Amino acid sequence: MTFTATILLLGSGELGREFAISAKRLGAYVVACDSYGHAPAMQVADEAEVFPMLDGDALRSVIERRRPDYVVPEVEAIRTEVLAEVEARGVTVVPSARATMLTMNRDGIRDIAARELGLTTSRYAYAESLDEVHAAAEHVGVPCVVKPVMSSSGKGQSTVHDAGELERAWDYAVANMRGDRRRVIVEAFVAFDYEITLLTVRGRDGVSFCPPIGHRQERGDYRESWQPAAMSDAALARAQDMARAVIENLSGYGLFGVEFFVRGDEVIFSELSPRPHDTGMVTLLSQNWSEFDLHARAVMGLPVPEVRLRGPAASAVILADRDAERFRFEGLTDALATPGEVDIRLFGKPTTRPYRRMGVALALGSDTDDARARAVEAAGRVRIAYDR
Numbered sequence: 001m002t003f004t005a006t007i008l009l010l011g012s013g014e015l016g017r018e019f020a021i022s023a024k025r026l027g028a029y030v031v032a033c034d035s036y037g038h039a040p041a042m043q044v045a046d047e048a049e050v051f052p053m054l055d056g057d058a059l060r061s062v063i064e065r066r067r068p069d070y071v072v073p074e075v076e077a078i079r080t081e082v083l084a085e086v087e088a089r090g091v092t093v094v095p096s097a098r099a100t101m102l103t104m105n106r107d108g109i110r111d112i113a114a115r116e117l118g119l120t121t122s123r124y125a126y127a128e129s130l131d132e133v134h135a136a137a138e139h140v141g142v143p144c145v146v147k148p149v150m151s152s153s154g155k156g157q158s159t160v161h162d163a164g165e166l167e168r169a170w171d172y173a174v175a176n177m178r179g180d181r182r183r184v185i186v187e188a189f190v191a192f193d194y195e196i197t198l199l200t201v202r203g204r205d206g207v208s209f210c211p212p213i214g215h216r217q218e219r220g221d222y223r224e225s226w227q228p229a230a231m232s233d234a235a236l237a238r239a240q241d242m243a244r245a246v247i248e249n250l251s252g253y254g255l256f257g258v259e260f261f262v263r264g265d266e267v268i269f270s271e272l273s274p275r276p277h278d279t280g281m282v283t284l285l286s287q288n289w290s291e292f293d294l295h296a297r298a299v300m301g302l303p304v305p306e307v308r309l310r311g312p313a314a315s316a317v318i319l320a321d322r323d324a325e326r327f328r329f330e331g332l333t334d335a336l337a338t339p340g341e342v343d344i345r346l347f348g349k350p351t352t353r354p355y356r357r358m359g360v361a362l363a364l365g366s367d368t369d370d371a372r373a374r375a376v377e378a379a380g381r382v383r384i385a386y387d388r
């Protein structure tokens with residue numbers, strides 16, 4: 001059989017699963033990798049590889065054996081030095097080895113944005129010990145947010161309201177970080193009016209933007225997202241300029257999820273994913289081409305189409321609440337019968353744990369408030385029943 005490209009997908013969660021579907025529709029052969037078997041993307045890919053992606057030797061040997069046209073990272077926690085090595089030998093790393101190195105750890109991308117590009121960010125400092133955490137908090141002020149430099153979906157993150165809570169925040173960060181660097185970023189807490197993800201695509205013909213996505217987070221992890229987020233033309237233009245500046249600096253082709261806090265007309269850069277974003281799952285219903293379709297096209301060097309919104313839309317997550325290997329989903333019939341245009345995605349994760357995202361509900365509405373209400377309603381109708 002002839003394929004248009006061979007893609008090695010590094011990370012096989014829900015985002016990788018939708019990307020794999022989009023890439024396969026364009027004729028790609030997809031090898032899905034992760035540290036555990038039967039991961040969501042593996043269930044729809046051509047083949048799977050199970051190994052720890054932070055292990056450089058294991059990663060190098062899989063890339064050498066598979067000889068992919070494109071290496072597509074789906075998570076941050078990857079031995080990115082190996083990606084730089086293989087890029088130097090001619091393999092295309094998406095969007096670029098430099099982008100994966102700088103975004104793997106929060107300090108890389110934050111220093112580029114704040115120091116090199118001069119973008120507005122929250123005040124911040126790094127710390128590698130409890131003493132340094134105290135010094136950093138003194139520098140940025142309290143309340144502040146403490147996060148491991150390597151983590152995602154809010155893992156190891158806490159908001160500190162009083163210096164007495166710093167020790168607990170440091171211990172929590174170290175216990176929940178990914179990888180081997182005991183380093184945290186301490187950021188001033190931003191009392192934003194709202195926050196957005198600006199999906200930004202860099203294709204062969206230039207940079208384009210999706211309408212902004214608003215979202216609500218709890219414990220540093222997203223619960224609901226909606227599109228379009230209401231914002232002033234001035235704030236949107238500022239966010240687009242900042243997003244363009246960062247991704248031009250990172251280089252490479254693909255879709256990026258650029259996160260901003262907005263307070264009045266002030267737009268504050270937070271961080272970015274050089275890949276589809278969890279809050280962007282709303283685009284599975286809201287756009288004529290989803291963020292995964294756009295990523296696949298940009299990555300494979302194909303034309304990036306103009307995005308059209310099908311209507312105000314929202315997503316709401318379906319979370320597990322305990323550790324389990326045996327569980328069932330109930331209520332799918334009810335959920336899909338939620339009035340209006342509603343859809344459900346169940347990711348197929350093989351096990352649950354507290355707060356693990358197992359699925360998402362999607363809804364169109366007359367406006368984003370209506371879409372949010374429908375998505376939350378549909379998500380709530382899906383129940384996870386745990387077997388003893």
Ligand SMILES: Nc1ncnc2c1ncn2[C@@H]1O[C@H](COP(=O)(O)OP(=O)(O)OP(=O)(O)O)[C@@H](O)[C@H]1O
Nearest residue numbers: 122145151152153154155187188189190217220221
């Ligand atoms: N300095 C801050 N001030 C106020 N809120 C913050 C700050 N930093 C983070 N948050 C809140 O926590 C959320 C998660 O933070 P951040 O995006 O840095 O973490 P993450 O682990 O990278 O999450 P993800 O991987 O889902 O993007 C933000 O979207 C925001 O709601």
Ligand SMILES: NCC(=O)N[C@@H]1O[C@H](COP(=O)([O-])[O-])[C@@H](O)[C@H]1O
Nearest residue numbers: 011012013014015016152153278356
């Ligand atoms: N904010 C980043 C994000 O949402 N990443 C998505 O979550 C998966 C890990 O989920 P898990 O921890 O449930 O395995 C990742 O593989 C990716 O799809």
Ligand SMILES: [Mg+2]
Nearest residue numbers: 153259270271
């Ligand atoms: Mg984030």
